[in-house]
Amino acid sequence: MSDYETFELGDVVLQKGATLRNAKLAYKTFGTLNADKSNVIVLLTYMASTHYDNQWVIREGSALDPSKYFIIIPNIFGNGLSSSPSNTPPPYNKARFPLVTYYDNIKCQHRLLTERFGIERIRLVTGWSMAAAQTFHWGALFPDMVQAICPTAGSARTAPHNYVMLEGVKAALTADDAFKDGWYDVQPAKGLRAMGRVYAGWGFSQDFYRQKEYLNLGFSSLEDFIVAFWEQWFNLRDANNMVVMIRTWQAGDISDNELYHGDFVRALGAIKARAIVMPGNCDLYFPPEDSAFEVAHMPNAELRPFISNHGHFAGGSGLREADVRFLDDAWRELLAD
Structure with missing residues:
Protein backbone atom coordinates (compact mmCIF):
# COMPACT_ATOMS: atom_id res chain seq x y z
CA MET A 1 0.00 0.00 0.00
CA THR A 158 21.48 26.48 -14.56
CA ALA A 159 24.79 28.34 -14.53
CA PRO A 160 27.84 26.97 -16.42
CA HIS A 161 29.72 26.37 -13.16
CA ASN A 162 26.76 24.45 -11.77
CA TYR A 163 26.62 22.39 -14.98
CA VAL A 164 30.29 21.48 -14.59
CA MET A 165 29.83 20.55 -10.94
CA LEU A 166 27.07 18.15 -11.97
CA GLU A 167 29.31 16.63 -14.64
CA GLY A 168 31.72 15.66 -11.87
CA VAL A 169 28.98 14.11 -9.76
CA LYS A 170 27.62 12.19 -12.75
CA ALA A 171 31.08 11.01 -13.81
CA ALA A 172 31.75 9.56 -10.36
CA LEU A 173 28.56 7.53 -10.59
CA THR A 174 28.88 6.28 -14.15
CA ALA A 175 32.61 5.40 -13.92
CA ASP A 176 31.72 2.30 -11.90
CA ASP A 177 32.13 -0.71 -14.24
CA ALA A 178 28.96 -2.14 -12.68
CA PHE A 179 26.98 0.77 -14.15
CA LYS A 180 27.24 -0.88 -17.59
CA ASP A 181 26.17 2.28 -19.41
CA GLY A 182 22.90 2.16 -17.49
CA TRP A 183 22.03 -1.48 -18.27
CA TYR A 184 22.98 -2.89 -14.87
CA ASP A 185 21.10 -5.71 -13.17
CA VAL A 186 22.18 -4.68 -9.67
CA GLN A 187 22.78 -1.15 -8.46
CA PRO A 188 26.35 0.11 -9.02
CA ALA A 189 27.04 0.56 -5.33
CA LYS A 190 30.62 1.75 -5.76
CA GLY A 191 29.49 4.50 -8.14
CA LEU A 192 26.64 5.59 -5.88
CA ARG A 193 29.03 5.84 -2.93
CA ALA A 194 31.49 7.81 -5.05
CA MET A 195 28.70 10.14 -6.07
CA GLY A 196 27.97 10.79 -2.41
CA ARG A 197 31.60 11.52 -1.61
CA VAL A 198 31.89 14.01 -4.47
CA TYR A 199 28.66 15.72 -3.44
CA ALA A 200 29.92 16.01 0.15
CA GLY A 201 32.35 18.70 -0.93
CA TRP A 202 29.59 20.82 -2.49
CA GLY A 203 26.57 20.54 -0.22
CA PHE A 204 27.98 22.35 2.80
CA SER A 205 30.32 25.32 3.10
CA GLN A 206 34.01 25.42 3.95
CA ASP A 207 33.15 26.97 7.32
CA PHE A 208 30.76 24.09 8.07
CA TYR A 209 33.68 21.70 7.82
CA ARG A 210 36.14 24.10 9.45
CA GLN A 211 33.88 24.39 12.50
CA LYS A 212 33.18 20.62 12.52
CA GLU A 213 29.44 21.29 12.42
CA TYR A 214 28.82 17.66 11.48
CA LEU A 215 29.53 16.76 15.11
CA ASN A 216 26.46 18.82 16.09
CA LEU A 217 24.36 16.74 13.69
CA GLY A 218 25.12 13.49 15.51
CA PHE A 219 28.10 12.23 13.51
CA SER A 220 31.22 11.13 15.36
CA SER A 221 33.85 12.17 12.82
CA LEU A 222 34.32 13.62 9.35
CA GLU A 223 34.52 10.15 7.82
CA ASP A 224 31.41 9.08 9.72
CA PHE A 225 29.57 12.08 8.23
CA ILE A 226 30.71 11.27 4.69
CA VAL A 227 29.75 7.60 4.99
CA ALA A 228 26.60 7.73 7.13
CA PHE A 229 25.11 10.91 5.65
CA TRP A 230 26.39 11.32 2.10
CA GLU A 231 27.10 7.78 0.95
CA GLN A 232 23.96 6.47 2.61
CA TRP A 233 21.76 9.13 0.97
CA PHE A 234 22.75 7.89 -2.49
CA ASN A 235 23.00 4.21 -1.52
CA LEU A 236 19.20 4.28 -1.28
CA ARG A 237 18.70 5.57 -4.86
CA ASP A 238 18.55 4.09 -8.32
CA ALA A 239 21.55 5.07 -10.46
CA ASN A 240 19.65 5.70 -13.70
CA ASN A 241 17.14 7.82 -11.81
CA MET A 242 20.02 9.95 -10.53
CA VAL A 243 21.38 10.45 -14.06
CA VAL A 244 17.95 11.50 -15.37
CA MET A 245 17.48 14.08 -12.62
CA ILE A 246 20.98 15.45 -13.21
CA ARG A 247 20.17 15.85 -16.91
CA THR A 248 16.94 17.67 -16.00
CA TRP A 249 18.89 19.98 -13.71
CA GLN A 250 21.58 20.67 -16.29
CA ALA A 251 19.00 21.67 -18.91
CA GLY A 252 17.25 24.14 -16.59
Whole structure:
Protein backbone atom coordinates (compact mmCIF):
# COMPACT_ATOMS: atom_id res chain seq x y z
CA MET A 1 0.00 0.00 0.00
CA SER A 2 1.33 3.44 -0.95
CA ASP A 3 0.47 6.68 0.82
CA TYR A 4 0.32 8.68 -2.39
CA GLU A 5 -1.83 8.89 -5.50
CA THR A 6 -0.96 8.64 -9.19
CA PHE A 7 -2.22 10.89 -11.95
CA GLU A 8 -2.33 9.08 -15.30
CA LEU A 9 -1.02 11.47 -17.94
CA GLY A 10 -1.33 9.22 -20.97
CA ASP A 11 1.20 9.71 -23.75
CA VAL A 12 3.23 12.86 -23.13
CA VAL A 13 5.19 14.41 -25.99
CA LEU A 14 8.26 15.81 -24.25
CA GLN A 15 9.86 19.17 -24.98
CA LYS A 16 12.91 17.60 -26.62
CA GLY A 17 10.93 15.28 -28.88
CA ALA A 18 10.42 11.85 -27.31
CA THR A 19 6.99 10.53 -26.34
CA LEU A 20 6.76 9.18 -22.81
CA ARG A 21 3.95 6.65 -23.08
CA ASN A 22 1.57 5.98 -20.22
CA ALA A 23 3.34 8.63 -18.17
CA LYS A 24 2.54 8.85 -14.47
CA LEU A 25 2.78 11.68 -11.97
CA ALA A 26 2.87 10.60 -8.33
CA TYR A 27 1.63 13.13 -5.79
CA LYS A 28 0.46 13.49 -2.21
CA THR A 29 -1.94 16.03 -0.75
CA PHE A 30 -2.42 17.43 2.74
CA GLY A 31 -5.37 19.38 4.09
CA THR A 32 -8.66 20.16 2.38
CA LEU A 33 -9.33 22.20 -0.75
CA ASN A 34 -11.74 24.96 0.24
CA ALA A 35 -14.93 25.80 -1.63
CA ASP A 36 -13.47 28.55 -3.84
CA LYS A 37 -10.17 26.65 -4.28
CA SER A 38 -8.16 29.59 -3.01
CA ASN A 39 -5.97 27.86 -0.40
CA VAL A 40 -3.57 25.92 -2.64
CA ILE A 41 0.14 25.54 -1.96
CA VAL A 42 2.44 23.60 -4.28
CA LEU A 43 5.51 22.17 -2.54
CA LEU A 44 7.99 20.66 -5.01
CA THR A 45 10.55 17.87 -4.77
CA TYR A 46 14.29 18.17 -5.32
CA MET A 47 17.24 16.03 -6.44
CA ALA A 48 17.08 12.45 -5.11
CA SER A 49 13.96 13.23 -3.08
CA THR A 50 10.31 12.22 -2.99
CA HIS A 51 7.36 13.70 -1.13
CA TYR A 52 8.50 11.73 1.95
CA ASP A 53 11.53 14.01 2.22
CA ASN A 54 9.42 17.18 2.02
CA GLN A 55 6.48 16.56 4.27
CA TRP A 56 8.29 17.39 7.51
CA VAL A 57 7.56 21.10 6.86
CA ILE A 58 3.79 20.44 6.77
CA ARG A 59 2.47 20.61 10.30
CA GLU A 60 -0.16 22.47 12.27
CA GLY A 61 1.08 25.76 13.61
CA SER A 62 3.70 26.17 10.91
CA ALA A 63 3.38 28.35 7.82
CA LEU A 64 2.42 25.31 5.74
CA ASP A 65 -0.45 24.38 8.03
CA PRO A 66 -2.70 21.63 6.62
CA SER A 67 -5.61 22.86 8.71
CA LYS A 68 -5.56 26.07 6.63
CA TYR A 69 -4.15 25.09 3.27
CA PHE A 70 -4.47 22.42 0.62
CA ILE A 71 -0.88 21.39 -0.02
CA ILE A 72 0.12 19.34 -3.05
CA ILE A 73 3.51 17.67 -3.43
CA PRO A 74 4.00 16.44 -7.01
CA ASN A 75 6.99 14.14 -7.45
CA ILE A 76 9.53 15.16 -10.07
CA PHE A 77 10.00 12.80 -13.03
CA GLY A 78 12.93 10.49 -12.42
CA ASN A 79 12.60 10.19 -8.65
CA GLY A 80 11.30 6.62 -8.73
CA LEU A 81 7.63 7.38 -7.96
CA SER A 82 6.63 9.44 -10.98
CA SER A 83 7.70 8.02 -14.35
CA SER A 84 11.39 7.14 -14.07
CA PRO A 85 13.99 4.81 -15.58
CA SER A 86 13.39 2.41 -12.69
CA ASN A 87 9.63 1.99 -13.31
CA THR A 88 9.15 2.58 -17.05
CA PRO A 89 8.81 -0.37 -19.45
CA PRO A 90 10.64 -0.60 -22.80
CA PRO A 91 11.43 1.16 -25.02
CA TYR A 92 12.25 3.93 -22.55
CA ASN A 93 13.38 1.82 -19.61
CA LYS A 94 16.70 2.17 -17.80
CA ALA A 95 19.36 3.98 -19.88
CA ARG A 96 16.91 4.79 -22.69
CA PHE A 97 14.73 7.01 -20.52
CA PRO A 98 14.48 10.35 -22.37
CA LEU A 99 15.46 13.82 -21.25
CA VAL A 100 12.61 15.31 -19.23
CA THR A 101 12.98 19.05 -18.68
CA TYR A 102 11.63 21.30 -15.96
CA TYR A 103 9.23 22.58 -18.62
CA ASP A 104 7.85 19.04 -19.03
CA ASN A 105 7.50 18.64 -15.28
CA ILE A 106 5.62 21.90 -14.78
CA LYS A 107 3.32 21.31 -17.76
CA CYS A 108 2.35 17.93 -16.32
CA GLN A 109 1.99 19.32 -12.80
CA HIS A 110 -0.29 22.00 -14.24
CA ARG A 111 -2.44 19.26 -15.76
CA LEU A 112 -2.66 17.59 -12.36
CA LEU A 113 -3.89 20.77 -10.68
CA THR A 114 -6.34 21.79 -13.38
CA GLU A 115 -7.66 18.42 -14.58
CA ARG A 116 -7.78 16.53 -11.29
CA PHE A 117 -8.71 19.38 -8.94
CA GLY A 118 -10.01 22.24 -11.11
CA ILE A 119 -7.53 24.66 -9.53
CA GLU A 120 -7.12 28.05 -11.22
CA ARG A 121 -5.09 29.97 -8.63
CA ILE A 122 -2.13 29.00 -6.44
CA ARG A 123 -1.35 30.91 -3.25
CA LEU A 124 2.27 29.80 -3.06
CA VAL A 125 4.74 27.67 -5.00
CA THR A 126 7.94 26.82 -3.17
CA GLY A 127 10.85 24.42 -3.09
CA TRP A 128 14.54 23.90 -2.50
CA SER A 129 17.36 23.32 -5.01
CA MET A 130 15.90 21.51 -8.06
CA ALA A 131 12.50 22.37 -6.59
CA ALA A 132 13.49 26.06 -6.60
CA ALA A 133 14.15 25.78 -10.33
CA GLN A 134 10.68 24.31 -10.78
CA THR A 135 9.30 27.16 -8.67
CA PHE A 136 10.79 29.74 -11.05
CA HIS A 137 9.34 27.79 -13.97
CA TRP A 138 5.86 27.86 -12.43
CA GLY A 139 6.12 31.63 -12.08
CA ALA A 140 7.31 32.14 -15.67
CA LEU A 141 5.10 29.59 -17.44
CA PHE A 142 1.87 30.41 -15.57
CA PRO A 143 2.27 34.01 -14.37
CA ASP A 144 -1.47 34.64 -14.05
CA MET A 145 -2.04 31.53 -11.95
CA VAL A 146 0.68 31.85 -9.29
CA GLN A 147 0.29 34.50 -6.59
CA ALA A 148 3.57 33.98 -4.72
CA ILE A 149 6.79 32.04 -5.10
CA CYS A 150 9.61 31.24 -2.72
CA PRO A 151 12.55 29.51 -4.42
CA THR A 152 15.27 28.54 -1.94
CA ALA A 153 18.86 27.71 -2.89
CA GLY A 154 18.17 27.29 -6.58
CA SER A 155 18.17 29.15 -9.88
CA ALA A 156 15.96 30.06 -12.80
CA ARG A 157 18.69 28.96 -15.20
CA THR A 158 21.48 26.48 -14.56
CA ALA A 159 24.79 28.34 -14.53
CA PRO A 160 27.84 26.97 -16.42
CA HIS A 161 29.72 26.37 -13.16
CA ASN A 162 26.76 24.45 -11.77
CA TYR A 163 26.62 22.39 -14.98
CA VAL A 164 30.29 21.48 -14.59
CA MET A 165 29.83 20.55 -10.94
CA LEU A 166 27.07 18.15 -11.97
CA GLU A 167 29.31 16.63 -14.64
CA GLY A 168 31.72 15.66 -11.87
CA VAL A 169 28.98 14.11 -9.76
CA LYS A 170 27.62 12.19 -12.75
CA ALA A 171 31.08 11.01 -13.81
CA ALA A 172 31.75 9.56 -10.36
CA LEU A 173 28.56 7.53 -10.59
CA THR A 174 28.88 6.28 -14.15
CA ALA A 175 32.61 5.40 -13.92
CA ASP A 176 31.72 2.30 -11.90
CA ASP A 177 32.13 -0.71 -14.24
CA ALA A 178 28.96 -2.14 -12.68
CA PHE A 179 26.98 0.77 -14.15
CA LYS A 180 27.24 -0.88 -17.59
CA ASP A 181 26.17 2.28 -19.41
CA GLY A 182 22.90 2.16 -17.49
CA TRP A 183 22.03 -1.48 -18.27
CA TYR A 184 22.98 -2.89 -14.87
CA ASP A 185 21.10 -5.71 -13.17
CA VAL A 186 22.18 -4.68 -9.67
CA GLN A 187 22.78 -1.15 -8.46
CA PRO A 188 26.35 0.11 -9.02
CA ALA A 189 27.04 0.56 -5.33
CA LYS A 190 30.62 1.75 -5.76
CA GLY A 191 29.49 4.50 -8.14
CA LEU A 192 26.64 5.59 -5.88
CA ARG A 193 29.03 5.84 -2.93
CA ALA A 194 31.49 7.81 -5.05
CA MET A 195 28.70 10.14 -6.07
CA GLY A 196 27.97 10.79 -2.41
CA ARG A 197 31.60 11.52 -1.61
CA VAL A 198 31.89 14.01 -4.47
CA TYR A 199 28.66 15.72 -3.44
CA ALA A 200 29.92 16.01 0.15
CA GLY A 201 32.35 18.70 -0.93
CA TRP A 202 29.59 20.82 -2.49
CA GLY A 203 26.57 20.54 -0.22
CA PHE A 204 27.98 22.35 2.80
CA SER A 205 30.32 25.32 3.10
CA GLN A 206 34.01 25.42 3.95
CA ASP A 207 33.15 26.97 7.32
CA PHE A 208 30.76 24.09 8.07
CA TYR A 209 33.68 21.70 7.82
CA ARG A 210 36.14 24.10 9.45
CA GLN A 211 33.88 24.39 12.50
CA LYS A 212 33.18 20.62 12.52
CA GLU A 213 29.44 21.29 12.42
CA TYR A 214 28.82 17.66 11.48
CA LEU A 215 29.53 16.76 15.11
CA ASN A 216 26.46 18.82 16.09
CA LEU A 217 24.36 16.74 13.69
CA GLY A 218 25.12 13.49 15.51
CA PHE A 219 28.10 12.23 13.51
CA SER A 220 31.22 11.13 15.36
CA SER A 221 33.85 12.17 12.82
CA LEU A 222 34.32 13.62 9.35
CA GLU A 223 34.52 10.15 7.82
CA ASP A 224 31.41 9.08 9.72
CA PHE A 225 29.57 12.08 8.23
CA ILE A 226 30.71 11.27 4.69
CA VAL A 227 29.75 7.60 4.99
CA ALA A 228 26.60 7.73 7.13
CA PHE A 229 25.11 10.91 5.65
CA TRP A 230 26.39 11.32 2.10
CA GLU A 231 27.10 7.78 0.95
CA GLN A 232 23.96 6.47 2.61
CA TRP A 233 21.76 9.13 0.97
CA PHE A 234 22.75 7.89 -2.49
CA ASN A 235 23.00 4.21 -1.52
CA LEU A 236 19.20 4.28 -1.28
CA ARG A 237 18.70 5.57 -4.86
CA ASP A 238 18.55 4.09 -8.32
CA ALA A 239 21.55 5.07 -10.46
CA ASN A 240 19.65 5.70 -13.70
CA ASN A 241 17.14 7.82 -11.81
CA MET A 242 20.02 9.95 -10.53
CA VAL A 243 21.38 10.45 -14.06
CA VAL A 244 17.95 11.50 -15.37
CA MET A 245 17.48 14.08 -12.62
CA ILE A 246 20.98 15.45 -13.21
CA ARG A 247 20.17 15.85 -16.91
CA THR A 248 16.94 17.67 -16.00
CA TRP A 249 18.89 19.98 -13.71
CA GLN A 250 21.58 20.67 -16.29
CA ALA A 251 19.00 21.67 -18.91
CA GLY A 252 17.25 24.14 -16.59
CA ASP A 253 16.27 27.48 -18.14
CA ILE A 254 12.93 29.27 -17.69
CA SER A 255 13.35 30.95 -21.08
CA ASP A 256 13.94 27.77 -23.11
CA ASN A 257 10.41 27.45 -24.47
CA GLU A 258 7.94 28.79 -26.99
CA LEU A 259 6.98 31.71 -24.72
CA TYR A 260 10.40 33.35 -24.34
CA HIS A 261 12.60 31.85 -27.08
CA GLY A 262 15.74 31.97 -24.95
CA ASP A 263 15.29 35.54 -23.70
CA PHE A 264 16.15 34.96 -20.04
CA VAL A 265 15.63 38.56 -18.89
CA ARG A 266 12.23 38.67 -20.56
CA ALA A 267 11.22 35.42 -18.85
CA LEU A 268 12.24 36.80 -15.45
CA GLY A 269 10.31 40.00 -16.13
CA ALA A 270 7.17 38.00 -16.92
CA ILE A 271 6.97 36.56 -13.39
CA LYS A 272 4.12 38.48 -11.77
CA ALA A 273 4.10 36.61 -8.47
CA ARG A 274 5.25 38.24 -5.25
CA ALA A 275 8.61 36.54 -4.74
CA ILE A 276 11.08 36.06 -1.92
CA VAL A 277 14.20 34.52 -3.45
CA MET A 278 16.35 32.85 -0.80
CA PRO A 279 19.87 31.74 -1.72
CA GLY A 280 22.39 30.53 0.82
CA ASN A 281 25.00 33.19 1.54
CA CYS A 282 27.75 30.59 1.12
CA ASP A 283 26.11 28.12 -1.28
CA LEU A 284 28.93 26.75 -3.42
CA TYR A 285 26.88 26.18 -6.58
CA PHE A 286 23.88 28.49 -6.30
CA PRO A 287 25.68 31.69 -5.26
CA PRO A 288 23.68 34.72 -4.12
CA GLU A 289 25.12 36.75 -7.00
CA ASP A 290 23.06 34.68 -9.46
CA SER A 291 19.95 35.20 -7.34
CA ALA A 292 20.61 38.95 -7.20
CA PHE A 293 20.60 39.07 -11.02
CA GLU A 294 17.29 37.20 -11.10
CA VAL A 295 15.66 39.46 -8.52
CA ALA A 296 16.88 42.59 -10.32
CA HIS A 297 14.89 41.56 -13.39
CA MET A 298 11.72 40.38 -11.61
CA PRO A 299 9.04 43.03 -11.04
CA ASN A 300 7.90 42.00 -7.56
CA ALA A 301 10.81 40.19 -5.94
CA GLU A 302 13.02 40.49 -2.88
CA LEU A 303 16.42 38.92 -2.26
CA ARG A 304 16.55 37.40 1.23
CA PRO A 305 19.59 35.12 1.68
CA PHE A 306 20.11 32.60 4.43
CA ILE A 307 23.04 33.56 6.66
CA SER A 308 24.23 30.10 7.54
CA ASN A 309 27.38 28.03 7.26
CA HIS A 310 25.23 25.12 6.08
CA GLY A 311 25.76 26.39 2.56
CA HIS A 312 23.38 24.87 0.04
CA PHE A 313 21.71 22.85 2.77
CA ALA A 314 20.52 25.97 4.55
CA GLY A 315 17.75 26.26 1.98
CA GLY A 316 15.58 23.33 2.85
CA SER A 317 17.23 20.46 4.69
CA GLY A 318 15.82 21.22 8.12
CA LEU A 319 19.15 20.45 9.76
CA ARG A 320 19.58 23.87 11.39
CA GLU A 321 16.71 25.28 13.44
CA ALA A 322 17.55 28.93 12.70
CA ASP A 323 17.33 28.21 8.95
CA VAL A 324 13.98 26.48 9.41
CA ARG A 325 12.56 29.49 11.25
CA PHE A 326 13.95 31.90 8.65
CA LEU A 327 12.23 29.98 5.86
CA ASP A 328 8.98 29.59 7.78
CA ASP A 329 8.86 33.35 8.37
CA ALA A 330 9.22 34.02 4.64
CA TRP A 331 6.40 31.60 3.83
CA ARG A 332 4.17 33.26 6.44
CA GLU A 333 4.83 36.66 4.94
CA LEU A 334 3.97 35.53 1.41
CA LEU A 335 0.82 33.75 2.54
CA ALA A 336 -0.30 36.81 4.51
CA ASP A 337 -0.08 39.12 1.47
